[in-house]
Amino acid sequence: MDWTEVIDYTLDVTRRNINQLQDFPESCDGSSWRTIERHKGDRAHWVDGFWTGILWLSYLHSGESVFEEAAKVWTERLRELKHSTSTHDLGFVFFLSHVLGGRVLKDTGLYEHAVEAATSLIKRYNPKGEYLQAWGEIDGTKKDRGRTNIDIMMNLSLLYWASNYTGNxxxxxxxxxxxxxxxFTLLRADGSTAHVADFDLDTGVWVRSDTYQGFSHDSCWSRGEAWALYGFSTCYAATGLPVFLGAARKTAFYIVDNLPEDLVPFWDFDSPDIPDTYRDSSAAAAMACGLLILADAEEDKKLSEKWKELAKNITISLWKNYSSRGSDIPAFLLHGSRSVPHGFMEHALIYGDYYFLEAVTRLSRPDSAPLFDIKEDRDSTDKIKIGGYK
Incomplete structure (x- = not known):
């Protein structure tokens, strides 16, 4: 497929958004973006990096100074978050702003802020249960301190990158x-995933799996499945540990077996209302990226081609069937679902847009893969050696 039309469209939309946005965008179903809910404190900022990521990739594709300057300005606005210990989403924020920006500009001066963010993120680590805390303050409620979620798999890129960059x-x-x-706690035998896991704080023992944004504790929330695929594929690329390749393959096969005909999932694979319920284009876009990471890391050539072909077909379907062309909505994709149980669905989402553009970038420019990698030039060939694991 010739991706030129797709890229030109995303550039046009992004130019308009640069002129209109005053704060970081999150969702929209009309002619303007709803920006982040600042009353929620640092938790509101988890989406900020997706806008900067779009700006950096737009500059990569176009070379236009308008994107470069906007990306620099918006990236700098995020630096105040680097010392936050109130959110697990510093990976989303700093990898897609300071790490990606440093690579696009070839300016390692941006990296020091990302390292500081990684140092803040690991303060949420619970050594007894061996997990990063999902929500709440690190000295918060017992429930918050004992809970992790599938989303955090997407923030591990920042940690692997920080080890590669610093040597620590x-x-x-x-x-x-x-x-x-x-x-062990969120990936099921059939390759589906639960959303959250609760632990006993005193012993670190896993107590139960549950959900927050899915249909039920034993259903498979589709964006969570995308987070798992992307995250486990990244972990395998970072470590070479077979346990992560197996996990990534499991999620990929589950997705293959359960996607609808147009390859864009419903908001939960187990919703009892299928097919008369909401899709999540953002889940599809993240799945496409995860499949491309897995394809690059995959040892089996036939499987690698399978993952890449599916990723391409998902991305084409998003463009043909879910793009905003012909509307006044200032986003790339329609029909996203932020959280159906909480009444947020049928809208555009900034993270759906970012992962769509990332997938298009990976597909149209295979040489761009290092931009998203956890490795740096100082460690361009060797995988991280982690002792004690098989």
């Missing part, structure tokens, strides 16, 4: 411990 293995050790815990 502690970030990668924590990322690997957390990923192993996630595999």
């Amino acid at each position: 293995p502690v970030y990668a050790d924590i990322a690997t411990h957390h990923a192993r815990t996630t595999k």
Whole structure:
């Protein structure tokens, strides 16, 4: 497929958004974006990096100074978050702003802020249960301190990158411990995933799996499944540990077996209202990226081609069937679902837009893969060696 039309469209939309946005965008179903809910404090900022990521990739594709300058300005606005210990989403924020920006500009001066963010993130690590805390303050309620979620798999990229960049293995050790815990507590035998896991704070023992944004404790929330695929694929690329390749393959096969005909999932694979319920285009976009990461890391050539072909077809379907062309909605994709149980659905989502553009970038420019990698030039060939795991 010729991706030129797709890229030109995303550039046009992004130019308009640069002129209109005053704060970080999150969702929209009309002619303007709803921006982040600042009353929620640092938790509101988890989406901020997706806008900067779009700006950096727009500059990569176009070379236009308008994107470069906007990306620099918006990226700098995020630096105040680097010392936050109130959110697990610093990976989303700093990898897609300071790490991606440093790579696009070839300016390592941005990296120091990302390292500080990684140092803040690991303060949420619980060594007894070997997991990163999902929500709440690190000295908050017992329930919050004992809970992790599948979303955190997407924030491990920052930790692996920080170990590679600094030479300090502690970030990668924590990322690997957390990923192993996630595999044992949230990945089911059939390749589906639960959303959250609760632990006993005194012993670190896993108590139960549950959900927050899915249909039920034993259903499979589709964006959570995308987070798992992307995250486990990244962990395998970072460590070479077979346990993570197996986990990534399991999630990929589950997705293959359960996607609808147009390859864009419903908001939960187990919703009893299928097919008369909501889709989540953001889940599809993240799945496409996860499949491309897995394809690059995959040892089996036939499977690698399978994952890449599915990723391409998902991305094409999003463009043909879910893009905003012909509307006044200032986003790339329609029909996203932020959280159906909480009444947020049928809208555009900034993270759906970012992962769509990331997938298009990976597909149209195979040479762009290092932009998203956890490795740096100082460690361009060797995988991180983690002791004690098989």
